[in-house]
Amino acid sequence: MSVLKTYLFMVILFLSINQGYTQKLTKVDSLINQMEKASDTVKVNLLNDIGVELQYNDPHRALDFATKGLQLAERLDYKKGIANLYNDIGVIYGIQADYYKALEYFLKSLEIKEAIGHPRGIANSLNNIAEVYKFQNDHKNAIAYFKKALEIKRSLPDKRNLLFALHELGIAYATDKQFKLSDSCFMQLIQVSLDHGLDRYIPRGYYQLGKNFTAKGAYLKGIEYFQFALKLFDKHGDKQRESDAVNDIGNNFMQLKNYDSANYYHQKCLVQRKEIGFDYGIIESLLQISKVYTAQGRLREALAMAKESYDISHRLNIRERKRAALKEISNIYTKQKKYALALSYYQQYAAQNDSIIDERKTRQIAEMQAKYDLARKEEQINNQKNEIMLLEEKKRADNYLKLTLAIAVIFLLVLSLITFSRFRIKQKSESLLRDKNDQIEVKNNQIKEINLELEKRMLRAQMDPHFIFNSLNSIQHFITINDKHSTLKYLSKFSKLIRQVLDNSVNVEVPIADEIKLLEHYIELEILRFNNPFQYEIAVDDTIDIHTEEIPFLLIQPYVENAILHGLIHKKEAGALKVSFDRKGEYILCGVEDNGIGRKAAKEIRCKTGQAPQSRGMSVTACRLELINKNNHNKTLVTVIDLHNDQDQPCGTRVEILIPAWELKSNLIVNNHVTDNHSRG
Known part of the structure; x- marks a missing residue:
């Protein structure tokens, strides 16, 4: 009976969703019909309106209509229409999480609005730019642009603009955990609404105060503010925000583990959102x-x-x-306990993750390329300015000389003064030219630094797939032998490892604490993979602050991997691995020591099995070390030592990596605290 009820509910839900979407399509069809008899500028506005209607339900189609409108507006040189369409195209890209494109179009819209003198439009563009920075977690820029928008909106006669600015700035402060400043913005919003008779905006302030209490973990207080805002939303007929408040009440009850109440509010929210067609x-x-x-x-x-x-x-x-x-x-x-289906859907989830990560990396490379292109354009502009100035200077000097020669006989003294003046002008021109050349040299050095940074990031990016591929081989091994328990256990540890790799995916250097945590995850995975073939220890010198001193990310792992795969797993007795971090003057000495079979025996095994003499990870690491040392006075050095026992027989290998000590940047917040004692049996 419960299954029948569930299917009946799904049918009703499907019909309701389609009804909301059908209503939007009906409005779109009406706007399309109006275009047949509309003038050119009205047609631009109609295409813009169609894009706005479709942007959440069918963003690809919305972009198509907005692009057509932009092309028509550009042919008509309709500045306001162009600015509005740039803005709405930016919104569509923002909905699709393409923030680089969204920012590009918002900046174009802002440029036109500033040219035509449209204060309200300028404020809205600043607000949209701030939203992009907010979604990119760039809280500093987001707050700065929201403040600019707020200053403009204070001067506008319609105080609703001021309310919107206070609302967005308050959310930005809350996102940056500045709750006192956030609460102040929302209290101002409530007061301005009361002072100007804008009662329908009052519940928004109470709703956001509820969000702040929730973010601080005060769930009951949050519910209290949400319920107060809910009554006011209902009074003013604000259906979408009413549904948002109901949804947040349900979320808070979920946090309090009051599942019946949580279910009640989420079911109520679903019905409300179906009624308004909010897909x-x-x-x-x-x-x-x-x-x-x-x-x-x-x-x-x-x-x-x-x-x-x-x-x-x-x-x-x-x-x-x-x-x-x-x-x-x-x-x-x-x-x-349907593990095969669970694994199948988790793999789809992981594939979606990989797709998003690839897009982010592509976007980062595009941003770096854009910066490089901008530097080149600035250099070209400066060169052109220099040439123009030289030509103008030469032209003025020639005219002056002709005039001087014409009156040279009569006005010899004047000629002397003019010659002296010309000499001074020439000195100034040469000084100006030297200054410009110095500026060009500075720009060239900046471009070289950007290129070097790009090379480092590209090599670091090659480490990630090599690193992940080795772990996926282990997962495949467990699946092959039908060891479901080990597979799920391995997947759990592997997900933590991947999360850390993703968190540091844009960093060239990371705190030593992060590198140690990654090594622990990786070694534990290898112990699980090879059924406890060795013990390990990670030791840190007391003089090293692992939270503020950095090393290149994933620099140590390839040497640990080498020690395990070519030294320890071939050892018949129990193996031991030790990773140490010691202070040595201006350097940090990292040691990777194993009691495995030694390099000579490992090389013989590789020859017999036909393995490559050097792994992909080690070759990429060698390239990374070459780049790291390229412009650094202090070099990162690697030494490999073969260990022997009293009978002069191989008893393992020690790799020593001498890394210059780098201090952590002041604006970096370390969230993963690791204790100084990292020894483990």
């Missing part, structure tokens, strides 16, 4: 209900909700939501 919110509500059902042990119903959330996300191509749904489905199948 993005429907996806979220379905996933929240699935999590409640999972917590209650209602796994069948939870699975139905999660799959419906995925289907809608897939139809709308909202990748972040697809990822969340796939992860939840995998979790439910795991609880149902």
Whole structure:
């Protein structure tokens, strides 16, 4: 009977979603029909309106209409229309999480609005630019642009603009954990609303105060503010924000483990969002209900909700939501002990992750390329300016000389003064030219530094797939021998390892604490993979502050990998691995020591098995060391020592890596605290 109810609910939900989407399509069709008799500028505005209507439900189609409108506006030289369409194209790219493109179009819109003198439009563009920085977690720039927008909106007669600015700045402060400043913005919002009779904006302030209490872990206080805001939203007929408040109340009850109340509010929120056709919110509500059902042990119903959330996300191509749904489905199948299905959906989730990571890396490279192109353009502009100035100077000097020669006989004294004046002008010109050449030299040096940084990041990026591929081989091994317990255990440890690699994916250097944590995860995976063939120890000198001193990311791991794969796993008795960090003057001495079979025996095994003489990880590490040493006075040095016992027989290998000590930048916050004692049996 419960299964029948679930399917009936899904049918009603599907019909409701399609009804909301159909209403939007009806409005779009109406706008398209109006274009047949519209003038050119009105047609531009209609194409813009169509794009706005479709941007959440069908962003690809919305972009197509907005692009057509932009092309028409540019042919008409309709500046306001061009600015508006740049802005709305930026919004569409923002919805698709392409923040680099979104920022590009918002900046174009801002440039036009500043040229035509449109204060309200300028403020809105500044606000949108701040939103992009907020989504990129660049809180400093986000707050700076929100403040600029706020200053402009204070001077506008319509105080609703001021309310919007206070609202966005308050959210930015909250995102940066500056809750006192955030609360102040929302209290100002409430006061300005009361002073100017804008009662319908008051609940927004109370709602955001509830969000702040929730972020600080005061869930009951958050519910109190959400419920107060909910009554006011309902009074003013603000259906979407009313549904948001209901959703947040459900989330807080979920945090308090009051699952019945959480289910009640999330079901209520789902009904509200279906009524207004808010597809993005429907996806979220379905996933929240699935999590409640999972917590209650209602796994069948939870699975139905999660799959419906995925289907809608897939139809709308909202990748972040697809990822969340796939992860939840995998979790439910795991609880149902359907491990094959759980693994299948987890692999889809991981593939989505990889896709997003690849796009982010591509975007980062594009940003670096854009900076490089900008530097080249500035250099070309400076060269052109220099040439123009020289030509103008030469022209003035020639005219002056002709005039001087014409009156030379009569005005000899004047000629002398003019000659002296010309000499001074020439000196100034040469001084100006030297200054410009110095500026060009500085720009060239900056470009060289950018190129060197790009090379370092590209080599670091090659380490990640090599590193991940080795771990995936281990997962394949466990799956092949049908060891489900070890597979899931390995996947759990592997996910932690991948999370750390992703967290540091844009860093060339990381705190020693992060590198140690990564080494621990990696070694534990190898111990699990080879069934406890060795013990390990990580020791740190007391004089080294592992939270403030940095080393190149993933520099030590290839040597640890070499010690395990070519030294320890071939040893018949129990093996031992030791990684140490010691202070040595201006350097940190990192030692990787094993009691394995030694390099000579390992080389013989590689020859017999036909393995490559040097692994991909070691060759990439060698290139990285060459780049690191390129412009540094203090060099990173690597020494390999063959160990022998009293009978002069090989008893292991020690690799010593001498790394210059680098201090951590002051604005870097270390979240992963690691104790100074890292020894482990």
